[in-house]
Amino acid sequence: MPQANLKLSPHDQQVLESIFNPLELSGIAAHNVDIPAEELLKDEEQPSDHLQASIELELQAVRLTEQGEFDKALLQFDEALKLTERASILNNRAQALRLAKRDQEALSDLNRALQLATDKQLRTKCHAHCQRGVLYRKLENLDAARTDFEAAAQLGSKFAKEQLVEINPIAALCNQMLRQAFDQLK
Structure with missing residues (x-):
């Protein structure tokens, strides 16, 4: 198949750049060049008398959620929260609530998780922003979803x-135009 020389105008190149670097549109990337990789994010917790027990209850609740045992999982999350109110528990409980189709309660937990998450809990903060962005997207609040996705993207x-x-409506239009251009090349 012969390859066509496809010349793009500066405007077309800028549009393509906005597709592959969506943070450029919001101006975020220009302010923070060193965006970490998400897998490098860690949560550091303040040691307390009940921290380890709370973590164990949270992990049990996560396993119950994965098994589809939402009512039991939510009870375990509640027990973990009684020991220590931690952003991680609220983020994970929000996931169980979403799976149980209790979106408003999930949104409340995510809001609280983001209030509690400190700069030493970047992993939870990133996941809570992603999860809340997905929930806002489901609720058709694209501006709020975009804000959360931008925050999570900044975290890697x-x-x-x-x-x-x-x-991004511009990206969707560009994707459509690209598909048409590639179809014409075939």
């Missing part, structure tokens, strides 16, 4: 970057 989430591209 590839998923959030992909979501920004998907909800």
